[in-house]
Amino acid sequence: MTSSARHLLSLLIAPVLAMLLLAPAHAVPSLSNGGFEAGLSGWTTADQTGSDGTFYVQSGILSPASGSDVPAPPQGTSAAMSDAGAPGSHVLYQDFVASAGNATLSFQLFIGNRADAFYTPATLDFSTPELNQQARVDILTTSADPFSVMAADILITLYQTNIGDVLVDGYFTVSQDISALLAAHSGETLRLRFAEVDNVFISQMGVDNVRFESNEIPEPALSLLLGIALLALVATPARWRNQRR
Template sequence: MRACSLPLIALLTSGAVLPAHAGELLINGGFESNGGAGSSLFTGWTLATEAGSGGNWYAQTGASSPLNGLPVAAPPGGSFAAMTDDAGPSSQALLQSFLLPGPGSVTLSFDYFRLDATNGGDQPLPPPPDSLDYNTLNASGQINQQARVDILTAGAAAFDLGAPVLFNALTTTPNDLTTSSCFPSDCSYQHLSTDLTAFVGSAGTYQLRIAEVDDIGPFVFGVDNMSIDFEANSSSAPEPSSILLLVGGLGALACAARKRSRR
């Protein structure tokens, strides 16, 4: 009996027999892997900028914006955040494709920061037009100054709107007041968490996009701790208890077979 029980115990206590039941689908969601402060290189992310843009996404650290040195909140996780800054009108997007391995629950969460120094910082953002082109005005002829976070189809282009947008997690609105001075007490990172299951609940490849557009004055938009967490349905991923029962049954059969062979 002892010869059978030891291998069985080893199997039951080995983490190798238990598959992961949940997991992170993004790479470098904290933006810590980058080309250095002020660079526009982020491991795992694709950068897109509209032709003629005067700004970009940058690896930001400390309490100043990466290009204009505006006062901003420090990254909430680690040493770096991804942040936009500009010296002129611009449209820029960070994108990452992710693979959903099967049916299950999917949660998007992240921290975001905004600072709009337009018009001295005392005006609300205008209603954004349905476009990520910095040259496009809204219906009232106002500037395009906005930031948004979207889940896109696998084949969507960097600045697509409409049908390729499966879910919009965040869009700045006219109620987002601007400020030219920022302090942690009144202008800090905000946390957002939302359930994506109804929009990307089946296996396949999707894209996460973080886009920012500004047409007049610096509009700083920062993101950090980007996460898409996946948890498989119980029907598609066996519970650990079920696996242990299966392994235990196989172990018992192995023991019985060994006893018969010794007779």
């Protein structure tokens, strides 16, 4: 092999070997029953004292308590959905252990606000004298009250309704890279919370297909890159020899 070929060999293989050697082997966090095909198993519900309704298992195209028109679950036959016939504040959450790695958290939501608008005071208390008609998704510390909206308790807000949003919408996908959060809290137990409150009129929050996904290049793909580089190198000297004849 000529010096030029050896130089090309190093240029092709070195970056791929670096990727193979430096690629982290972190597993993404795991959630139980993110598709709700096992009902609400693995999840915890919390309802403010005095609330009507809760989070239920949704199937079909009618909401579980009020019988409002809703879309069918987007994955499988079941989703989770808050519903009631009177005011209330409802939370659905699951704890998970953060692990350092490149990961995205995604989920599908249905928002069914049957009032005339969203009202978003800084509280999940339905009994406040203020109009309160909103939904949100956060990652909290596990020491926080399930209904807390204090900045010290919320590590990241993944979704929140705002005044002027479409009132009935979904199911739609929310996806966010949370790699930095996982790295900052690696080894800690954190809480993923879905919350809905209504004191104006009936509202639903549907949740489905909740999952963590790795953003890292899988090792088989890196190995494939190395294989392609080696094949190119095998072919290169022969091609050069043919060109020199």
